[in-house]
Structures are given as C-alpha cells and as structure tokens.
Amino acid sequence: MKPIQIITSRCVVLPMENIDTDQIIPARFLKVITKNGLGQWLFADWRYDRDGAPRSDFVLNQPESAGAQVLVAGDNFGCGSSREHAPWALLDHGFRAVVSTSIADIFRSNALKNGLLPVVIDPETHRRLTAHPGATVTIDLEACTITLPDQTCTSFPIDAFARNCMLRGTDELGFLLAQEEAIAAYEREFS
Amino acid sequence: MIRRTLFEKVWDAHLVRPERADTPAVFYIDLHLIHEVTSPQAFSLLRERKLRARRPERAIATMDHSTPTTPRNPDGRLSIVDTQAATQIRQLETNCKEFGIRLFALGSDRQGIIHVIGPELGFTQPGRTIVCGDSHTSTHGAFGALAFGIGTTEVAHVLATQCLLQRKPKTFAIQVEGQLPHGVTAKDLILAIIARIGIGGGTGHVIEYTGPAIRALSMEERMTVCNMSIEAGARAGMIAPDDTTFDYLAGRPEAPQGPAWEQALKAWRRLPSDEGAAYDREVTIDASSLEPMITYGTNPGMVIPIRGVVPDSSNQTTQEKSLRYMGLRPGQRLLGHPIDVVFIGSCTNSRLSDLRLAASLLKGQKVAPGVRVLVVPGSQQVKKQAETEGLDRIFREAGAEWRESGCSMCIAMNGDQVQPGQYAVSTSNRNFEGRQGVGSRTFLASPLTAAAAAITGRITDVRELLK
Ligand code: SF4
Numbered sequence: 001m002k003p004i005q006i007i008t009s010r011c012v013v014l015p016m017e018n019i020d021t022d023q024i025i026p027a028r029f030l031k032v033i034t035k036n037g038l039g040q041w042l043f044a045d046w047r048y049d050r051d052g053a054p055r056s057d058f059v060l061n062q063p064e065s066a067g068a069q070v071l072v073a074g075d076n077f078g079c080g081s082s083r084e085h086a087p088w089a090l091l092d093h094g095f096r097a098v099v100s101t102s103i104a105d106i107f108r109s110n111a112l113k114n115g116l117l118p119v120v121i122d123p124e125t126h127r128r129l130t131a132h133p134g135a136t137v138t139i140d141l142e143a144c145t146i147t148l149p150d151q152t153c154t155s156f157p158i159d160a161f162a163r164n165c166m167l168r169g170t171d172e173l174g175f176l177l178a179q180e181e182a183i184a185a186y187e188r189e190f191s
Numbered sequence: 192m193i194r195r196t197l198f199e200k201v202w203d204a205h206l207v208r209p210e211r212a213d214t215p216a217v218f219y220i221d222l223h224l225i226h227e228v229t230s231p232q233a234f235s236l237l238r239e240r241k242l243r244a245r246r247p248e249r250a251i252a253t254m255d256h257s258t259p260t261t262p263r264n265p266d267g268r269l270s271i272v273d274t275q276a277a278t279q280i281r282q283l284e285t286n287c288k289e290f291g292i293r294l295f296a297l298g299s300d301r302q303g304i305i306h307v308i309g310p311e312l313g314f315t316q317p318g319r320t321i322v323c324g325d326s327h328t329s330t331h332g333a334f335g336a337l338a339f340g341i342g343t344t345e346v347a348h349v350l351a352t353q354c355l356l357q358r359k360p361k362t363f364a365i366q367v368e369g370q371l372p373h374g375v376t377a378k379d380l381i382l383a384i385i386a387r388i389g390i391g392g393g394t395g396h397v398i399e400y401t402g403p404a405i406r407a408l409s410m411e412e413r414m415t416v417c418n419m420s421i422e423a424g425a426r427a428g429m430i431a432p433d434d435t436t437f438d439y440l441a442g443r444p445e446a447p448q449g450p451a452w453e454q455a456l457k458a459w460r461r462l463p464s465d466e467g468a469a470y471d472r473e474v475t476i477d478a479s480s481l482e483p484m485i486t487y488g489t490n491p492g493m494v495i496p497i498r499g500v501v502p503d504s505s506n507q508t509t510q511e512k513s514l515r516y517m518g519l520r521p522g523q524r525l526l527g528h529p530i531d532v533v534f535i536g537s538c539t540n541s542r543l544s545d546l547r548l549a550a551s552l553l554k555g556q557k558v559a560p561g562v563r564v565l566v567v568p569g570s571q572q573v574k575k576q577a578e579t580e581g582l583d584r585i586f587r588e589a590g591a592e593w594r595e596s597g598c599s600m601c602i603a604m605n606g607d608q609v610q611p612g613q614y615a616v617s618t619s620n621r622n623f624e625g626r627q628g629v630g631s632r633t634f635l636a637s638p639l640t641a642a643a644a645a646i647t648g649r650i651t652d653v654r655e656l657l658k
Contacts (some may be wrong), residue, residue, distance in 0.1 A: 017509045018490050022624070023625075031273070050611070075391065075392065083412070104391070113342065147655055159358065
C-alpha cells in the first residue's frame with residue numbers, strides 16, 4: 001500500500017446517488033484470480049458502448065478527467081456487493097480518494113485496506129464540489145481536511161488506526177498477526 | 192444489571208481485545224465461508240507472506256457464482272465452457288487442498304449457494320460469528336448469529352488469524368407487528384422495510400428484527416428477511432433464536448448432537464435481547480397493512496406496492512437515469528407491464544419453501560408464450576428434495592427450465608443472462624443496472640409474484656390468482 005499524506009488533484013464528479021459496486025466494476029469482470037489491471041473495467045457499462053468503444057458523454061472519457069485522483073460521487077457511494085475489486089479498479093485507474101456525503105460500510109472498509117481514502121463531507125461542501133466539476137482540491141490526511149479552491153477547509157472523520165496505517169503505508173495484517181498470544185488465550189478459554 | 196441486546200451479547204463474547212480510541216477491537220470469527228470469486232487474491236496474500244490458515248477447520252468453501260447450472264452431461268458432469276470461470280474454480284480447489292479447507296465442490300451433493308448450504312448443513316448456529324467475502328452473509332443472522340460480509344483482504348485476515356479488526360456497529364431494532372396477509376410473503380416484508388428506511392438507512396448499524404410477525408416466520412422466511420439487510424445498507428441483520436430455530440437445526444449434519452446439543456440449547460436460550468435493552472434506533476412496521484411489493488428502479492429501495500405507481504423523486508439526476516434505464520416514467524402503473532424472463536432462485540429465494548410457493552401457482556398451468564422461466568434451486572440438497580416432491584415436474588410441465596444449483600441469473604456470471612432491454616421478474620436481491628446481464632431490467636419480487644408473472648406474462652397482483 002502506497003502511503004498517503006497529501007493529495008492535490010482535480011476532481012471527477014459523478015453526481016448520482018447510490019452508485020453500487022456492480023456499476024464500479026460489473027460482475028463479469030470478477031472471474032479473475034489476481035488484482036491487476038482492473039482499471040480498464042472501471043465503470044465499464046457507463047464508460048463503453050455495447051461494441052466496447054468509449055462513450056464520449058461519460059465523464060471519465062473526457063480529456064479533463066485524465067490524471068484526476070479524486071472522485072466526487074453522490075450519497076451512499078459503494079453500496080451493494082462486497083467485491084474488493086471495486087477499490088482495486090478505482091486505484092488501478094489512478095484514483096486515490098473518493099469523496100461523498102456517505103460511503104457504504106463494506107466499501108469504506110475495503111478502500112481503507114488498499115490505500116484508497118474515503119472522505120465523507122457535509123452536504124453543503126459536497127454541493128459546492130459537484131457544482132464545480134474539475135475543481136482542484138487538497139486532501140490532507142495528517143490534518144484530516146479537504147480544502148476547496150476558494151480556500152475553505154472542511155475536516156472529515158476517519159478511524160484513527162486506519163489513518164495511521166495509510167499515513168505509513170502499512171497494512172493491518174501485521175498488527176493482527178502480532179496479537180497471536182491474545183488470540184490463543186481467547187481460544188483456550190472460549191472455543 | 193446491564194440489559195444487553197442479542198447483538199451485544201454475541202459481540203461481547205467474541206472480543207479478543209476490546210476497542211480503544213486508537214485501535215479497533217480484535218474480533219474472533221467462529222465460521223468462515225469461502226467462495227471462488229472473492230477468495231483467490233486472499234490465498235495469494237497468504238502465500239506471499241508465507242502464512243498458513245490458522246484454523247482451517249473453521250472454514251468451509253463451495254463454488255456457486257461462476258458455476259454452470261445447465262443440465263448435466265450424460266456422464267453426470269457439468270461442463271464449464273468459460274475458461275476464465277474454469278480457472279477460478281480450479282484455483283479454489285487448489286487453494287482448499289493446499290490450506291486444508293473443507294470444500295463442497297461442483298458435483299458434490301452438498302454444493303450450492305454458500306448462504307443456502309451453511310444453514311442447511313447446520314454450520315450456521317445461534318451466537319456464532321460468521322463472515323464471508325460476500326455481502327449476503329447477513330442471511331445467517333436469521334439464526335441469531337452475527338454474520339456479515341467482508342472484503343478479500345479481510346478474507347486473508349481471517350484465514351491467517353481467525354480474527355478481524357472491527358469497530359462496534361450501532362444497533363437498530365425493526366419491530367414488525369401484526370400478521371402478513373394472504374399472498375404477502377417474507378420477501379414483500381423486507382422490500383417494504385427497505386422502502387421505509389431507504390437503501391442507506393441501515394448504514395453503520397446491525398438490525399435486529401423483532402415482533403410477532405417475525406416470530407411467526409419459518410427459518411427459511413427469516414433467512415429471506417435477513418438476507419436483504421445489506422440492501423438497506425446494514426452491516427448485518429439478526430433474529431433472536433427460538434424453538435423455530437432449534438427445530439430447524441436439530442439433526443442437521445453439523446449441528447451438535449446428544450449432550451452437546453443440550454448444552455448448546457442452554458447457551459442459545461440466553462441469547463435473545465434482555466427485556467428493556469436499548470437500541471440506538473427503532474422503527475415499527477405493521478405487517479397487516481402490507482401488500483405484495485415490486486421494485487421499479489435500479490436499486491432495491493426503489494420499490495412500490497404491486498398496485499402502486501412509479502413515484503417522482505427528490506433527486507432528479509438519480510431518478511431520471513434510473514427510469515431511463517428501466518424504460519419507465521413517473522406516474523406509470525407497473526401492473527400489466529409485459530415481461531420477458533422470470534428468474535426463481537438466489538440466496539434470497541431458492542430454498543424448498545420458495546420453490547413450493549412458486550410450484551403451488553404453476554401446477555397445471557402453462558408459462559405465457561414467449562416468456563423464459565428459469566428455476567434454479569439454491570443447493571443440490573434443495574434440488575434433491577424438490578425432485579422427491581415432484582416440484583421439478585410441475586415446473587417442467589409448465590414450460591419452465593429446471594436447473595442445477597448456483598447463483599445463476601442473480602449475478603449473471605455463469606452464462607445465465609437476461610438479454611439487453613429485456614424485462615425480468617426476479618426473486619433475487621439486486622436490480623442494479625446490468626446485474627442480470629448487460630442492459631437487463633429487473634423487477635424484484637416474491638416467488639409468488641414471480642410465478643404469477645410467469646403464467647400471465649405480465650406484472651400481476653398474485654392475490655388475483657389466489658382468490
Ligand atoms: S445468489 Fe446472488 S446475491 Fe446470493 S450469493 Fe449468489 S450472487 Fe450473491
């Protein structure tokens with residue numbers, strides 16, 4: 001996992017609410033046994049037409065979206081299936097943060113474990129972001145803030161432990177493995 | 192005395208290390224369910240780190256998502272035509288063998304949708320913590336287990352340590368009063384609940400379903416309700432165990448036997464929420480006022496009573512996109528809308544009682560001309576029992592296809608697909624864009640409503656046929 005401290009990037013805006021993980025990456029692309037290369041199928045059914053040609057009216061295919069690392073989406077982003085392929089595809093495409101007024105539980109957990117930063121903000125700040133697609137924002141994970149182009153700065157909540165892992169670029173498995181003694185003691189007593 | 196909810200009792204009993212401000216709880220997992228789609232990268236991670244499965248006997252695996260459901264070859268084998276799917280299925284076999292995990296493989300008489308076989312084999316038990324790399328793990332909460340979906344990285348965590356890092360969710364009681372009217376099923380109840388609280392309404396919470404209408408449900412109906420908890424965004428859904436639960440479990444292959452059974456019963460009877468225990472949120476619903484429900488849009492919260500009209504919405508962008516996809520407009524009635532496909536199956540509604548309901552309507556009837564009807568039992572066990580009862584004959588004689596067990600058209604990964612632009616009435620749990628195939632348009636409903644649509648070729652109020 002790549003450490004994250006500060007992300008400064010233009011935003012890509014997908015204003016729809018309830019974007020489910022089946023849209024982020026459709027199920028037919030899950031017949032894989034590795035995590036690599038899923039970015040090409042990100043939002044596949046919105047991004048390509050039936051013949052596989054890019055749809056010019058979809059925001060990810062527009063030139064100003066190239067290189068953007070921040071995705072701003074409507075409420076309840078990432079609902080539905082637990083597929084971790086969704087954050088894998090977003091990361092592989094180049095996104096490093098997802099901003100919404102709320103993010104579904106399993107998606108948020110999966111995102112945190114892979115270094116994709118879930119940023120939950122208030123509806124007013126969100127409205128201002130969606131009204132200005134392409135705006136450049138700065139997300140500071142150390143300070144837990146997102147700064148808009150007009151320099152207004154809003155803080156966002158994030159679990160302290162997950163934040164530390166992301167700042168350092170370490171994963172949770174090492175921490176869990178270090179609990180071996182406590183786990184063994186629990187098993188002796190209760191299972 | 193501290194009064195605790197069912198959830199809190201199960202939560203407290205599985206804390207290896209309680210949570211602190213700077214670290215989540217180290218949370219013990221009793222049972223780990225595995226399928227072919229969300230596990231390969233987890234096993235790879237174990238190999239990379241040179242780790243073994245810590246307690247392989249606490250995991251079971253099956254293949255269900257990318258498996259074919261087409262009738263068997265004369266030699267009794269199933270042919271997997273898709274090479275990618277075949278690789279994924281072979282990989283699960285290799286992984287289970289290498290890490291010592293019990294696998295109910297394709298071809299075994301215990302194979303099936305993971306959320307169908309866990310309960311029917313008796314693995315799913317009250318008070319257990321159960322996880323799977325699959326959001327519909329919430330199904331198992333019907334037994335008073337705490338069961339939730341996880342991602343693939345967490346699958347690796349559980350394999351390697353039998354634990355997860357977790358923050359304690361909030362609690363949400365949904366009290367269901369009254370009695371379900373004739374023709375209104377557990378599926379209609381959960382769709383009505385999602386309509387009421389919204390598809391993000393349960394986010395951050397574990398729902399406990401309580402009240403007389405829940406107590407009156409069979410285990411299979413309770414599984415239908417808990418299954419779709421995730422469709423309201425909830426972490427899990429739970430129902431307190433009672434005699435219905437214990438009667439269902441008694442004698443199942445993996446359920447405790449003899450003195451161990453008596454001991455388990457004693458522990459299980461202590462699980463229900465204490466009188467007066469507090470929840471973070473509560474909602475009451477009157478079952479008696481419910482009608483058959485059907486979805487009209489592209490998420491399970493876009494749902495109306497079968498005689499209702501497609502509503503207008505406050506969020507124009509989302510609603511317009513959805514209705515354009517569905518080919519519907521606000522104010523339109525769904526009743527009488529022609530359909531192309533009926534899918535009876537999935538971890539929501541593919542158990543014996545679901546098939547019996549559908550067969551009760553289809554008996555002696557014919558599928559409407561031009562309509563394709565697919566009946567996919569949830570497991571090989573369900574298939575066998577249904578065949579013993581002659582349900583397969585009823586379906587076939589009506590003109591429906593009777594298939595092998597698996598997820599099938601619920602997720603359309605295995606070749607079973609709704610064609611672009613076609614309308615399907617489905618007993619599954621998701622009507623997302625493209626869920627049943629690229630361009631597919633899904634109406635979610637109960638097995639009764641699905642069977643009614645199969646006969647008439649249109650969206651139908653099943654109560655008309657039940658008169
Ligand atoms: S039946 Fe559908 S929802 Fe259930 S596990 Fe299979 S794919 Fe998932």
